[in-house]
Amino acid sequence: MSSEKEILERLKASVAAGEEETAERLAKEALSKIKPTKILEAASAGMAVMAEKYSRNEVFLPEATVTTAAFYKAFEVVQPAMKEAAPPKLGKVVIGSGFGDVHDVGKNLVKVMLEAAGFEIYDLGRNVTAEQFLNKAMEIKADIVAISALYTPTVVDIRRFVKLLNEKGVKGKIKVMIGGGSTSPAIAESLGITYGKDLHDAVLKAKALVGR
Amino acid sequence: MASKELSSFDRIGMAARGEEPDRVPMGWLGHFEQGIALPNVKVFEVVTDKSGRRLFQGIKAVFDRYNPDAITVFTYTIVEAVAMGTKPKYYPDIPPGPFEYVVKEPRDLDLLKIPDPRFDGDLPCIYNAIRQVVKEYGGRVPIASNTTGPCAVAARIRGLWEFCYDIMKRPWFAHDLMEHATQACINIISHYIPLGLTGIGWGAGSETTISADQFRKFVLPYDRRYVRAARKMGVYSFTRHVCSGPSAPYVVDAYTDIARDGAYTIWGLFESPEVMAKKKEQFPKPIVTGGGPNTSLVQLGKPAEVVNEVKRWIKTVAPGGRYLFIGDCGIPPAATLENVDAYVKTAKEAGKYPIKI
Numbered sequence: 001m002s003s004e005k006e007i008l009e010r011l012k013a014s015v016a017a018g019e020e021e022t023a024e025r026l027a028k029e030a031l032s033k034i035k036p037t038k039i040l041e042a043a044s045a046g047m048a049v050m051a052e053k054y055s056r057n058e059v060f061l062p063e064a065t066v067t068t069a070a071f072y073k074a075f076e077v078v079q080p081a082m083k084e085a086a087p088p089k090l091g092k093v094v095i096g097s098g099f100g101d102v103h104d105v106g107k108n109l110v111k112v113m114l115e116a117a118g119f120e121i122y123d124l125g126r127n128v129t130a131e132q133f134l135n136k137a138m139e140i141k142a143d144i145v146a147i148s149a150l151y152t153p154t155v156v157d158i159r160r161f162v163k164l165l166n167e168k169g170v171k172g173k174i175k176v177m178i179g180g181g182s183t184s185p186a187i188a189e190s191l192g193i194t195y196g197k198d199l200h201d202a203v204l205k206a207k208a209l210v211g212r
Numbered sequence: 213m214a215s216k217e218l219s220s221f222d223r224i225g226m227a228a229r230g231e232e233p234d235r236v237p238m239g240w241l242g243h244f245e246q247g248i249a250l251p252n253v254k255v256f257e258v259v260t261d262k263s264g265r266r267l268f269q270g271i272k273a274v275f276d277r278y279n280p281d282a283i284t285v286f287t288y289t290i291v292e293a294v295a296m297g298t299k300p301k302y303y304p305d306i307p308p309g310p311f312e313y314v315v316k317e318p319r320d321l322d323l324l325k326i327p328d329p330r331f332d333g334d335l336p337c338i339y340n341a342i343r344q345v346v347k348e349y350g351g352r353v354p355i356a357s358n359t360t361g362p363c364a365v366a367a368r369i370r371g372l373w374e375f376c377y378d379i380m381k382r383p384w385f386a387h388d389l390m391e392h393a394t395q396a397c398i399n400i401i402s403h404y405i406p407l408g409l410t411g412i413g414w415g416a417g418s419e420t421t422i423s424a425d426q427f428r429k430f431v432l433p434y435d436r437r438y439v440r441a442a443r444k445m446g447v448y449s450f451t452r453h454v455c456s457g458p459s460a461p462y463v464v465d466a467y468t469d470i471a472r473d474g475a476y477t478i479w480g481l482f483e484s485p486e487v488m489a490k491k492k493e494q495f496p497k498p499i500v501t502g503g504g505p506n507t508s509l510v511q512l513g514k515p516a517e518v519v520n521e522v523k524r525w526i527k528t529v530a531p532g533g534r535y536l537f538i539g540d541c542g543i544p545p546a547a548t549l550e551n552v553d554a555y556v557k558t559a560k561e562a563g564k565y566p567i568k569i
Binding site: 018054057059060061062063064065066069100102103105108126127151152155156181182184187 | 301303305306308309310372373374376377379380381417421422423426456458459462507508510511512544546
C-alpha cells in the first residue's frame, strides 16, 4: 500500500503532467486516508510546477490546458469533502480582462492558479469596465481586484479604476493587481498597485497582498 | 542609395533585395481603417457593412493623410471564424471578440462549410472594399489583404484553450481543425486575389501560445500549403505576422524553414529594435523584417517620446534595407492622432537613406 507521502507526490506529478485520469484516481484513493486540504495542496503543487515552467518558457499554453484539466479532476473529487470541513480561504479575488480587451487566456490561467492556491474567485469575464470591477468588489468585499490587459487601451481604464477606488476611499482596502502584455512594473508603480509578471509571480504577489 | 523619390513598388522592391532605397518603406498603419479615422462612425458599423464602403472610406482617410507605401484591406481577427458560425460580440470602439465558438465537439466540425467571402458573415465587407481600394489605388501602391491564417482560424472556430487542449490530447482532431481552417483560408484568398491584390498576409496571436515544436508540427505544414496556393494564384509577396505571445521569439525562427521563395516579410511586435536587427541578420536573405515601436508608447507616450523611439528603431534596424516600418496592430486604436502623426512623419524623415541619426 502506498504511503501518504507517496500518494501525494504521485498526485502532484500527475497534475503537473496533465494526466487527468491518474489525478482523479489518486485523489479518490487519497480521500479515504488523507485530509482533503492536504490532497488539494498536492494538486495545487502540481499546478505550481507547471506555472514555474511556463514562466521560464519551458512549456506553453497546450501544456497548461492539460495541467489545468488534471487539477480540476482532483479538485472535483476533493471539493465535496472540503465543503464539510472548509478551511478558511486566503481571500476574495475579483478577476477579469479589462475594458476593451477580449483576450482571456492569461486571465483564465491566473484564475486557476489563484483558485488552486486557496483564493475565492469571482470571474467577471472579458471586457470588464472599471465600474463593473468596483461594484463587484464592493458587493463581495473583495481583498483583491486582478485585471488582465493584453490590449493597450485597457491600461487607460485600469488608471480610471484606480482613480475610482481613490474617490470611493477604498484603495487601501481593495488591493489591485495587474498583469498581461500591455502592463508593466512601471505602470503598476505609477498607480501604486501591484504587477504580476507571470503565473507564479501572480500567486506570490496575491498572497503577499493578503499578508500570507 | 537612390537620389530621387521612388515609387512605392520600387522602394519596397529595393528594400526587399537588401538595397537601400530613398527611404524606409512605410507599411500599412492598421486599425484606423476600422472607423477610428472616420468621424462619428463606430467600429462595428464599419466591419458589418457588407458593401465595404465604410471600410474603403476609412482606408482612404488613412492613405490620404499618411501616404503609406502599402495598403492592407482587412477588418478583424475573428472574421473568418464568424463566417463559419462562431458568434461575435460587437463593440463601438474596438474590434469584435468571440462570444461563442462554433466547434464545441469534434462532430461539429463535420457540419461546417467552407466560407465564401462574397456572401458569408462579415467577409463581404473585406471582399467589396478590396474592389474599391484596387480601383482607387491599384498601380500606385502594393495592395494586400489577408486572412488570420490556418492556426488562428482553427483557434477561433474551436476556442484557443480547447484547440491547445486538442493539440495535447486529441492531436488527430487538432489536425482536422487545421485542415478545415486551411481550406477556408485558401478559398477566401482565391476570391480576393483575382480582384487585383499584389500581396497576401496572415498570422495572429494564437500560434505564439504554442511551442516551436508544436508550431512545426501543427502549423507550419498548413502555412506552407496556404503560401503555395497563393503562389499558384499569382501572388509572390507574403507578409507573415507573428504577434506578441510568449513563444513568439521561438516560432518566428521556424519561418526560415519555409520562407525561401517569393518576397517574404515577417513582421511582428519584436521586444526591441536590437532583437529585430539580430533576427534580420540571422534570417535568410529573402526574408524582410517589419515592425516598429511598442503599442503602449504609441498610445500612452508623448509625441516627443514617439519621435525618439521611432528614431531608435530606424537607426538600429533600417541600415542595409530588408526592413519595412509597419504600424498595423502596433498602433492601438486609442492612439492619439498627434502620436500617429509623429510616428509616420518621423519614420519618413529619419528613414531617409543613408540613415544619419
